Amino acid sequence: MRTKLSKMLGNSAVASFSSSILAIVVGLIFGLLILLFSNPSQAFQGFGTILLGGLQDGLAGMGNVIYFAVPIIMTGLSVGFAFKTGLFNIGASGQFTVGTFVAIYIGVNWTWLPGYSHWIVALFAAALAGALWGFVPGILKAVANVNEVISSIIMNYIGMYLTNMLIVKTVFDQLKNQTLPVAASAQIPKWGIDKIFPYRSVNGAILIVIFVVFIMYIVINKTTFGFELKACGKNPNASKYAGINAKKNIVLSMVIAGAISGLGGALFYLSGAGKYMQVQDIIAIEGFNGIPVALLGLSNPIGILFAGLFIGYITVGGFNLQSFDFAPQVIDIIIAAIIYFSAFALVFKNLLGRVGKKLAKREDEKDE
């Protein structure tokens, strides 16, 4: 009789999950070492603050966690979706930025829209803008064989400069050097989420995020289209042989990834949290932060949801850390360490698999 344990160890999903958990534990220990090294007297208190994360301020703190998690879950989904087709979407930042701008533009100017549809139109337009920004690297890859990494990097810059130019021309508040506030009807409804998490920036965006996670899960796992995308990612030659139109899938994959990032920008900036776009030559950090979220979530939509919440959670812990003598960047160091150790997943998985096989073998021998 094979026991549950030996079966579990042989299961690749379990192995992936446990290797992620192991990476998190090792990353956190690394963070503790950094704290101990830089300021031993406060290290353990500081570490406790990180672990306590958003919970330090109870449900309000968790509202803060959700607020930070929303954009990085979306860019994480975007990066993860492209990963499924074997594409590295490092351009989530640019897609996020153009989506944000379009959402704000509509939020400020299109007040003639009936109230209940204003924010919905803004979200759709943002997704469309992001999709356009993803389409360019996609079509260039499919038609002209341009490496998507470099074209997406370039699109980040073009998006940033274009947005800066358009902000100044259309929705600029000269005095505050930022965008004008959006109309109240363009803000995403609260849907009672703010009652559960009493934090002013929290709203229905997280429900939309969960909806996107659900849709993406269905598309990837339950549709022919999703199967084709994965096939192209795993083995382009075999899928070509099987009659799958790889070029079409590359373009579609980038378009969808771009749309998700663009939508993420809208969800973050239409939250009514007093967040404005500023005119500066800096690439949106939310896009790059989506990469570790996607990696930690193993490109699985549900995994990405939890990875984003986890990173939001310890990021809030990092803010609280400032009450001690620590720079909050220790959180980024911890996240980097977690990502680094999650790269060892293969070795760890093989190890688990071997242990599982040995166990199973021993049990089989016992039966005889």
Next chain:
Amino acid sequence: MNEINFIAQQAMYFSIPLLIVALGGMFSERSGVVNIALEGIMVMGAFIGVAFLNITGDSIPGQWQLILALLVAGLSGAIFSLLHAFASINMKADQTISGTALNMFAPAFAIFVARMVQNSQNVIFNGTKFYIEKIPVLGDIPVIGPMFFQKAYITTFLGFGILIVSSIVLYRTRFGLRLRACGEHPHAADSVGINVYKIRYAGVVISGALAGIGGLVFILPTSTQFSASVAGYGFLALAVLIFGQWKPKRILFAAFFFGIMKTLANSYTGISLLKNLPISSEVYKMIPYVATLIVLAFSSKNSQAPRASGIPYDKSSR
């Protein structure tokens, strides 16, 4: 004429770091390891190099201090890149993942250390003292004198030096041949007795050293303080590397193509012809990127990426 000299001098500030870092990336990728961590390694090299300048202050005379700082930057880049080498060679990790980790770690580390030590994330340094108004003799040569040997830093010549050495190493030495073999067909290389792991380690460490140097070279003429960022130049170097088709000469061309475009965009107000055109500065800033994208669209059809680049080498697989 003055304006052409001005463009040439300015273009060096943008092109040379791109050239150095892209050449670094070339060594890594041609050995078979994709190095997306160039950005992070640049930050690390620049941070330690600038910290060295900050700490040593005026205790070391003139250009010697800069040379030492460049060595320190290169060394720290090389050491930092060992992390990437270990993950992608020994642990057979996904090279994008460990590269991303390094990119995240470096700026966080730089800000964290700077804030713990001096309560501010900006590390101040005095780079103007390394500025050379005019090099004796060479600066007097007509035409090219003012373009290349006036208002310069020694880093410009270092960049060209690295280019020449890189081409020789890659094409004219046994090591270069082995390096290229490991990036194209590691199993074939292994079968004739080449240690693939060792060669790949060498490739990554060279890329780390050059990226570290490139980080400091980029910061030196463009700023007087360092705040844990090289403004995405590591990623641009990656673009230059691919644009340059993994070959030294074409990388030189790509770096200068981009650098000159960038110069025109940044300092068009100093160029009378462009200043009078009714175009906003943001459009100028976009031009280098749009132009690169267009050139890529026409030149990527026969991309010659090293065939085994990005694939971990596993002796036991066929």
